[in-house]
Amino acid sequence: MATRWGLCGAGKISNDFSVALKTLPPGDHQIAVVASRSLERAQEFAKRHGIPKAYGSYEELASDPDIDIVYVGVLHTQHWKVGLLFLKAGKNVLCEKPFAMNSRQVQDLVAAAKRNDVFLMEAIWSRCFPVHAEVRRLLAEEAVGEVKLVKAYFGSPQLHIPRSVAKELGGGALLDIGVYCLQFVLMVFRGERPLSIQASGVLLDSGVDESVVVALKFSRNRIAFCAFSISARLPNDAVICGTKGSIKVLGPMHCPTTLVVNDKETEYPLPEPSLPMNFTNSTGLRYEAEEVRQCLLKGLKESPLMPLAESVLLTEVMDEIRKQVGVVFSQDSQ
Numbered sequence: 547m548a549t550r551w552g553l554c555g556a557g558k559i560s561n562d563f564s565v566a567l568k569t570l571p572p573g574d575h576q577i578a579v580v581a582s583r584s585l586e587r588a589q590e591f592a593k594r595h596g597i598p599k600a601y602g603s604y605e606e607l608a609s610d611p612d613i614d615i616v617y618v619g620v621l622h623t624q625h626w627k628v629g630l631l632f633l634k635a636g637k638n639v640l641c642e643k644p645f646a647m648n649s650r651q652v653q654d655l656v657a658a659a660k661r662n663d664v665f666l667m668e669a670i671w672s673r674c675f676p677v678h679a680e681v682r683r684l685l686a687e688e689a690v691g692e693v694k695l696v697k698a699y700f701g702s703p704q705l706h707i708p709r710s711v712a713k714e715l716g717g718g719a720l721l722d723i724g725v726y727c728l729q730f731v732l733m734v735f736r737g738e739r740p741l742s743i744q745a746s747g748v749l750l751d752s753g754v755d756e757s758v759v760v761a762l763k764f765s766r767n768r769i770a771f772c773a774f775s776i777s778a779r780l781p782n783d784a785v786i787c788g789t790k791g792s793i794k795v796l797g798p799m800h801c802p803t804t805l806v807v808n809d810k811e812t813e814y815p816l817p818e819p820s821l822p823m824n825f826t827n828s829t830g831l832r833y834e835a836e837e838v839r840q841c842l843l844k845g846l847k848e849s850p851l852m853p854l855a856e857s858v859l860l861t862e863v864m865d866e867i868r869k870q871v872g873v874v875f876s877q878d879s880q
């Protein structure tokens with residue numbers, strides 16, 4: 547029986563998610579419906595992607611009995627509101643990153659999922675990639691000795707994109723792309739809460755972060771360094787440095803296809819898309835979709851690859867970074 551998806555939002559990432567699912571067996575994944583604030587946009591999206599149903603409201607999606615899980619592909623600023631709508635309607639939810647605008651909103655989502663006994667996952671799609679699975683395997687067997695330092699960079703010049711720069715749209719580097727660097731560090735250090743966080747950043751006139759650097763300390767003298775920017779182009783790679791060698795995830799580290807372990811390079815190619823995509827390596831969204839399917843088939847309420855407790859910690863780390871660099875959203879006082 548195929549996992550039946552409902553898409554919330556008919557925008558860019560929903561397009562890519564739909565195309566990525568077409569690279570999986572149709573007997574395993576079906577997109578049953580797309581919902582948009584605009585019925586016309588939903589209908590156009592449904593026609594383009596061969597989706598049988600289109601709704602002009604999220605509420606209609608929330609009350610649709612024939613879907614197994616909702617994919618939330620709207621702006622960060624909407625994740626909390628629409629996430630609660632679907633969770634309270636008893637729907638399983640895969641919500642795009644960042645989970646929400648701050649840790650209080652994330653805790654609300656987690657509490658609603660537990661209260662309604664439904665599956666919830668933050669769509670940190672990176673963790674479902676074969677490269678990240680191999681990194682976790684190598685770390686488990688201490689392939690590079692004791693890990694002492696981790697570095698992760700993500701720079702993507704996108705000052706021309708309204709949602710990247712407007713505070714009311716949840717703009718800034720941290721929530722949009724810094725989240726990938728920080729999740730990688732937490733993955734390497736197995737979800738351990740950092741002992742200290744030191745951040746420095748520069749802000750746009752809109753009050754959101756343009757570029758940020760962060761140093762994090764962990765137990766046993768382990769440290770991490772992250773840099774992310776929505777103006778500068780960075781190498782976008784991640785390096786794990788141990789006492790006996792190194793593991794390098796080549797850029798784009800958030801959707802990687804190349805791993806270098808002690809100078810030995812291995813490729814993990816992605817399937818080609820059947821329709822144009824908006825973002826790099828988006829057919830890799832298939833991996834998180836399959837992870838969700840497997841979790842649902844096992845009756846799990848969260849994914850072991852991105853546990854809800856780790857999503858809370860990730861957002862708490864981002865809250866602290868925002869506090870240090872001086873980015874405040876309206877959602878922080880609601």
Ligand SMILES: NC(=O)C1=CN([C@@H]2O[C@H](COP(=O)(O)OP(=O)(O)OC[C@H]3O[C@@H](n4cnc5c(N)ncnc54)[C@H](OP(=O)(O)O)[C@@H]3O)[C@@H](O)[C@H]2O)C=CC1
Nearest residue numbers: 555556557558559582583584619620621622642643644825
């Ligand atoms: N995993 C990944 O690689 C990526 C993840 N993302 C994440 O996906 C989310 C959406 O990003 P993206 O697809 O680029 O965004 P889009 O600009 O394409 O907007 C997505 C949807 O959000 C809703 N929306 C857009 N603008 C507004 C607004 N001003 N007010 C209210 N709703 C609005 C619309 O939904 P509707 O159709 O209902 O009107 C729109 O279709 C973000 O949270 C982002 O972090 C984005 C890119 C890559």
Ligand SMILES: O=C1OC[C@@H](O)[C@H](O)[C@H]1O
Nearest residue numbers: 702704722723800825826
């Ligand atoms: O998740 C993402 O990955 C690529 C970026 O360009 C995009 O803005 C971000 O949402």
